[in-house]
Amino acid sequence: MEKLKRNERVGALMNILTRNPNKIFSYSYFCQLFNVRKSSISGDVAILKELLEKLDLGLVETITGSNGGVKFIPKIKKEELIQTLEDLSIQLSNPERIIPGGFIFMLDILYNPEIIKKLGLIIANKFIDKHIDYIVTIETKGIPLALMTAEVLNVPLVIIRKNIKITEGSTVNINYVSGSTKMVQTMSLSKKSLKENSKVLIVDDFMRGGGTFKGVYEMMSEFKASVVGTCVLIATKFPEKKLVDNYISLLTMEKIDEEEKKVILTPNFCKLNKKLKKFSK
Template identity: 55%
Template sequence: MKIKRNGRIGALIKILNDNPNKIFTLNYFTNKFNAAKSSISEDIVIAKKLMEDLKLGKIETIPGAAGGVKYIPLISKEDTKEILEDVCKKLSEPNRIIPGAFLYMADIIYNPNIVRKLGEIFATQFSGKKIDYVVTVETKGIPIALMTANALNVPLIILRRDSKVTEGSTVSINYLSGTTGKIQTMSISKRAINTGAKVIIIDDFMKAGGTAKGMIDMMKEFEATVVGIGVMIATKEPEEKVIKDYVPLLILDKVDEKNKLINIYANERLV
């Protein structure tokens, strides 16, 4: 079947978009669309400019024998601002406050539309780094971490709170959770991570940073390098956290249970 330029560009964008950060050879498209290499090259130039003009991410051509074309989802500063402010607005609804000054967030952190965008914001922040895995710990951070991994086209690693028999031999560590004030365990199958890998850590919430510190310690067991840490929400207090370099999307300043007030805002460095 022969497809016209109109259609080729649409289909090319769809395929690249469905497979972020995956390299496709020009041959893949010449076969798929039954078109000459020169036509596909021109299609790519048009698609590239279009993505840039509309700020919908970046199409990159990679020269050489292992070359081809790939799509990098990049969220612009304006869109980041809009997305994060929208999430802040939702999180500021007074009826989210749960006794103990917690915030009910399940409807947001499990909403595919929202977490897909948050994942792309993280991918944008860590774009350009060589990353082998996205690492998170169960449960609440999984959707955001998965969408980050999807945008970066790398596998997700989920650290478990207990070791399951179906994982084979595991590595376990203990860590102090600042949120609960308790010693907790996390474990992972020995075969889950290649030695010497480069990883980013993604989680939904950070208070003192104990859980993130636990994940960093776990990565040391695999001689893995943590090249970035992203959290959806970091609390403003304590300002001095156990870990230093991390990228929060939102800062939670205050949950005032008595007056039903929530103060949460976007990380100013990102918007």
């Protein structure tokens, strides 16, 4: 490649690091790519770091040692977090979304990359210091949200299946009682999915009683994994006592009334960012 000017290198670094959140790039990788010395790259990184902090778009972290290098940790701005969750509450509170049985239609949200990417970033921001090894979800509707969280944290996704699949080799199977249907169901996970003693974050779309999540906890203990957190897009206010503790929901479904045609959802700002306490109702 033709030799680049400093500004061009900073732009190129911005593009490469932004496309690969939380991935460590060695200085020598960039030295080779741009055909310059390490001291030049250090200078470029310093400029980038300052700029990203000034813009409040994320952090550039330099890692020392033999596996050292530089990585980009994207961040959602406080204002954007508030706006995103408030918009979402309004959209999802539309009574036309009510589906018989106490559900709301939200596939258009859950499968929209632009929205779900922001929500994944919000979750990743919350758990960035927890040294997560895997994001775990249970099929199907929460998969996009879980994947976007995994993408920001740069860790693999694990999808628990609701049926035993012959195409995944030998599996561990757990019976659980779904809170919504009160029926005994089976969840299944390929034995090769997780390394032992991993730290996992469970991400899903919806929690009512927490029965499914209890099953996921049990599955994780079969793999000797420790659950560092559980995060869902929406949890219902009732039952207040869920079958799992220590979960975070981005939104709370305060009420869904099919007769009255009314849905009330509220964002949980303070659980996501202590500085946002004053925004929470």
